[in-house]
Amino acid sequence: MKTFDVIVVGAGHAGIEAALSANRLGCSVLLLTGNLDTIGWMPCNPAVGGPGKGHLVREIDALGGEIGRATDATYIHIRVLNSGKGIAVRAYRAQVEKKFYHIYMKEKLENTSNLTLRQAQVTEVLVEGNRVIGVKTKTNQEFYGKAVVITTGTFLGGRIFIGTEVSYPAGRAGEPPSEELTQSLRNLGFRIGRFKTGTPPRVDGRTVDFSKMTEQPPSEVPLRFSYRTELAEVVGRKQLSCWLTFTTEKTREIVLKNLHRAPMYAGQITGTGTRYCPSFETKVVHFPHRERHQVFIEPEGIHTNEMYVQGMYTSLPEEVQIELLRSVPGLEEVEIMRPGYAIEYDMVYPDQLKETLETKKVAGLFLAGQINGTSGYEEAAAQGLIAGINAAFYVQNRPPFYLQRNEAYIGVLIDDLVTKGIVEPYRILTSRAEYRLVLMQDNADERLMEKGYKIGLIDEKTYKEMLERKEIIEEEIERLKRTNIPDLKVSAYNYLKRPEVSYLDLVQKLGIETTLSSELISRLEAKVKYEGYIKREEERIKRFSQLDDKVLPEDIDYSSIKGLSLEARDRLNQVRPRTLGQASRLQGVSPADIDVLLVYLELYKREISKT
Amino acid sequence: MDDTIVALSTPYGESGIGVIRLSGPASIEIAQKVFKSKKNLRDVPSHKAIFGYIVNPKTEELLDECLLLVMRGPHSYTGEDTVEFYVHGSPVLEELIIKLLMELGARLALPGEFTKRAFLNGKLDLSRAEAIIDIIQAKSEAGLKSAFTQLQGRLSSEIKPLMENLKDLIAELEAGIDFPEEVELSYESIGERISSIIERLNNLLGGAYFTRLYRKGIYCPIVGRPNVGKSSLLNILLGEERAIVTPIPGTTRDTITESISIDGIPLILIDTAGIRETQDLVESIGVNRTISSIENADIVIWVVDVSEPLREEDLEIEKITRDKKRIIALNKIDLANRLLYVKDLEMYGPVVEVSCVTGEGIDRLRLKLKELLVGIPSPELVVPINVRHEALIKRCINRLLTALEGINAKLPIDIIAGEVWESYNILGEITGETTSIDIVEEIFSRFCVGK
CATH class of the missing domain: 2.40.30.260 (Elongation Factor Tu (Ef-tu); domain 3)
Incomplete structure (x- = not known):
């Protein structure tokens, strides 16, 4: 039987992004879903975006994902939120045509070559040694894959409640749940939790x-x-x-x-x-x-x-x-x-994942979306994208791809999942991002598109267009720096920094021409008005990101390190963070513990260089 | 390891020379800001002493002359750029300089931190690793303990409610940002809340002044022309024989310092040499010291002898103590009164009649001293603040002032929220709370938002 490169289980917002990104990176992909008629379904509000979530959508788009395109193609209402609260937290929010969104996604998947779409309910993850080899379905079919991405949403052991008298098993209204897969995951040694959500009439x-x-x-x-x-x-x-x-x-x-x-x-x-x-x-x-x-x-x-x-x-x-x-x-x-x-549904505690969303226990097994304790289509899509990319890279032996907290909301989301110890459904919020001022919805292309281009998910044309946009803004900024406001003895650039002055005011005052689109104007204003704040934010990033660059050796035995607090030892042994930065964000790990680890790392480095 | 730390490297206390050490990437830049010499520190050779002055760049005030050593990394103890200041070994001066360096961006080093950095930069051999881990552990244990000491506890209990206020404010700002359709924000009320927090922080800074006052005590020289009974007065206030008391004028040639406590407020009494024109060299040094102790005085006790008429020298003392808070002690009321204008003396300040022989009036004198101390809060009311706390509170106030300016200029909320977050984190450094805010908890316990 054929072995696929990547098998994706579930065709919701995580599964779609995972399947498409792995496929676009050259993998043969099998996408299994319990119901072909609810691909890309929005069982709650058919809304996309809002603060934090809109940022995620833009970032996914800048890395070649589909959610932004699908939303644009099918929205029936869109507006700007937080327009008065600052450029960094401004975000779009759209209502989409629920059915059209599904049709858009299904059509996209069906017409992608090297991607097989199939209705099947997965009941078991097949593992050999500590590597995943495929999945088994309710109808006793086995499918083989080098990597498997599981995105089951609310289907794992799902149970619906309406009043105290009505309660029945369901993945969502009108669809049966996945009853067996939880046990398979439990058998593989994963800690399973139970979360709850709901929807209005x-x-x-x-x-x-x-x-x-x-x-x-x-x-x-x-x-x-x-x-x-x-x-x-x-x-x-x-x-x-x-x-x-x-x-x-x-x-x-x-x-x-x-x-x-x-x-x-x-x-x-x-x-x-x-x-x-x-x-x-x-x-x-x-x-x-x-x-x-x-x-x-x-x-x-x-x-x-x-x-x-x-x-x-x-x-x-x-x-x-x-x-x-x-x-x-x-x-x-x-x-x-x-x-x-x-x-109510089962979820897998996400501190059992690497930041690539691969499980630490089973090589090649990736989890994305609500199964990791998140809620929201955008959060699911973001994880799907990262899991899909890394599943492909795992198969192709390419180095893993991940984003830092200072690069993207996607980085914040996944870092929170793998370090923070999720105890309730997780939703992205702009307040979770400590470097919020540099992570604008508007500048996601400047932040991420080059990465998307380098990994192979952004085409040449899209990449060049981004560079052009950047250049246009930079040239205009240079022009403003050279231009003086006649009666004020300040440059147009500095004049624009004033909170009450807009770019259009400025252009009018100077009587000059502008060809900038409203999107570019808003980005130019962001660059000029936030310059000082962004600089300070970048200094903070420099100061705090050093720990994220320090990689902890994989074979480290925390029990043997003298000086660590007991609590830190337990948590470090359980989570096994990749970097010192991640370690510092674990609950129970104090700054003193990080100091001890710094000393340990130095010792380790010297020992390595001796041998 | 990316910030710059500062500490006094020599033991605390009066000494010939005190060494203040700065280490970290910004040390040369920070040192340059306070060091006045012909040379630019960026260009001076490593490990070479340079002479210059320490000047407060804001006030241009000259603090001390000093020798300075730049040691560029990796050729320094810590392996980082290091600057050492060799200054005069006075605790007050050293504290002043360290505070200044902190205001310019340095952070007070933790115990063992220079050594830790030295190790991490590969400057110490492996055998030191254990010792360093011990230091780190001791530090965290000491930190835990000190959280319970009265000193730390008092300030923390003042800071914590302020942090709660800031947390409320952050939750509101964040709820407004993340749930724009459900939570409305008002610039005006945010501004008012920030102002009130600034005001309370400023009150705490006032505590820094009183803390110093308590630590060094209220400086109170006893002055008067020779042989009016200054030493006797000191002795009777102290209740013990400390100063040498003789009827020969000019016995006290040097100043004698003792401290007493009035309602818990430490009062430093200084027995001074009597002021008169003198040919005696030793005595004249004593007189000079007297004059300088009057300059530093918080309160002066001026002793006048009622058994003799006022002399030129008495009026001289009146003149040099005129702009000080003072009490006039009319001594020797056990003898016949030859002073004609007792009433007139009252125009110079409160007058108390005493006798150091019979002890009469001494209680009244204590009472008067106490009255003069009114306005100085009693020790229970003063929140003790050290240099580090003071610097952090100042930094916090600055961030909040920036936020307030932002509010007035109607800057966007995302920027203002950033300042408020920072100010919260700064206060967290005082109380030692390293955990960040559980913002989700804060928002959802206060605001009714969601689908």
Whole structure:
């Protein structure tokens, strides 16, 4: 039987990026999914982007990933968030046509050569020695691969809860879970946890009274996530609005009256929920003094009346859900099309992974997406990309590829996963990035495209275009430095640094011509206005990244190092970080322990040089 | 190992010479900023002594003359660029210089840190590794212990609520950034909160002044013309015979220093030589010292003899103590009063009548001294602050001021948040908390956000 280079299990947002990147790097890829009709599915809100997440999408795009292209091709609403809060945290957020997004991705995969797409449910990882060799399916088929990437989302041991009486096994509404694979992973020695998430009800748009809500119109300026999307593709795109309303005192009363019927409060759900994605009942309990909560009504597509009710994820019984919704202005007559639910699933603690997302225990076995305890399509896609690249490199014997915390949100995400000890579903936030000012959504191409080009995922044309953009901005900056503002005795460059001055103001004041697009203008402004801050950030990076350059020997036995605290010894032996920087971010490892390791490394180095 | 550290390399205390050592990549650059000589330190040869002056670059104030040695890495003890200052061995001066170097970017070295760097840079042989690990361990243990000492505890208990305030603020800024559709930010309220934190930090800096005051004590010379009973007064205040008391004028030729405590505040009493024109060389040195001790005084006790009329020399003393806080002690009330204008003396300051023979009035004198000390908070109220703390608090205030300026200029929140994060981290260096904020916890326990 044929041996594939890379087998990817699961065709969600992680699986797609993994399969495509490994394939684009020259690997033969087998992509297995439990259901071909839900490839690239968005079982929660069909929204992409937002602070941190939008940054991830741009970074994935700069490294040749697909999520940005697919979003641009299928969005039905896009706007800028945080436009007033600073260039570093400004991000796009889009609503996509859920069905179209799936179709886009399925079509892409089907028409990629050397990529085999197949419906199958994987039940077992096949391992020889400590190397992965393939997978086995529910129908007793064996597929062989040199590397395997597992991206099972919420399917591992998934169980849905709607009220205290309704609970059944499912990977998500309407789809069976994967029951056996967890045991296979457990047998391989992985520590498994159980996490929980959920989704709100979907309602029929025809039964919503939008006149009682505030409209959230899309951006009038054409926006695009991908550096490879032509402007013409998004200009004149038909867009829909989102709508804002608020819960009432009555909504609160209904929740409190029915709290005993919520599985989370009745104790049926034991999985760890996430604080940033609380159910509506949790919000009411934890913030008792808050009179009202925001509710956004968002379209799920153009060819459907289904609308997403953001802010009201709940696992209360269905009859309570409808009562809840109808207490909200504009939803008095609303009809539910699908109820909301909570879901529990198995995950693998990601401190068992290297920063390539390869497991430390089984060579060639990679994990990406929700199985690693994250939530969110963008987080999944980012991991899928990194796992796919490294699976390909593993097969091709190329050195591993990873990103540092100061290079990308992807670096922050994966470093957090492998060092921090994830105890609840993990979502990216800009506040998790300590070097946030250099990691802009806008400059992801400058940060990463050269890497993408060098590893072989970015084509010559895209790369050259990035260099051109960079050059245009730099030339304009030079011109501003040479130009003086006549009545002020400052250069145009320094004048632009003033917070209240925009580039367009400046151009007008000087009476000069400009050919810069609005995207380039915003990047130029970022460079000029943030220059001092970025310089300081770069100094900080220089100061703190030294530890990340110090690689710990692989055969190091932490128990034998005198002077380490017991806690540090245990954690270091368990996680076995690659660098001193990673070690410093482990819980229980103190600065004194790092000093001891520094001394140890010096001793080690001298011993090596002696022999 | 990328920052520059500073420490006093000679033992603390009065000595002929004190050596202050800077080590790290910025040491030459930092030294250049305070060192005035004809030569530019960037160009001077390694291991060669250079003469010059230490000057505060901000105030242009001359601190000391000094010999300086630049040792370029790797040819130095630590293997890094190192600068050594050879200054006069006075603790006050050394502290001042170290503080200045810290303000310019150096960090106070931890115990054993020069040695640690030397080892990591390959300057020490393997046999020292164990010793260095011991130092690191001792340091972390000592750090743990010192967290419980009263000194550290007091400051920490002041700093921690401020860190909590900053944490609240950070959580709010971050929630506003990461959940823009759900959390609104107001520049005005952020600005107010930052201002109030700055104010409280400034109050703590005030504590640094009083800490020094407590450590060195309130300087209180006892002055008067010869033989008015200065030494007797010192003795009776001390309750023991310390100064040599004789009826011959000019017995006290040198200053005698003793300290007493008034309600816990240390008062340094200085028995001075009586001021009069003198031909005696030894005595004249004593007189000069008297004059200089008046210059340094926080409070002066001026002793006047009631058994004799006022003399020219008394008025001379009035003149040189005029701009000091002072108490006039009318001594020898056990003898006949020959002083005509007792009432007039009250215009020069509070007057207390005492007798060092009978002890009469001494309690009243103590009481008056206490009154003059009003305004100096009692020791329980002063938060003790050392040089390192002071430098960190100043740095923190600077970051917050930058944030405040940013708020006023309506700079974007991502930049302001950066300053607030930094200021939080700086305070963390004082309390020794190395763990970073669990920002997720902070945001979600305070703000109701999510799908």
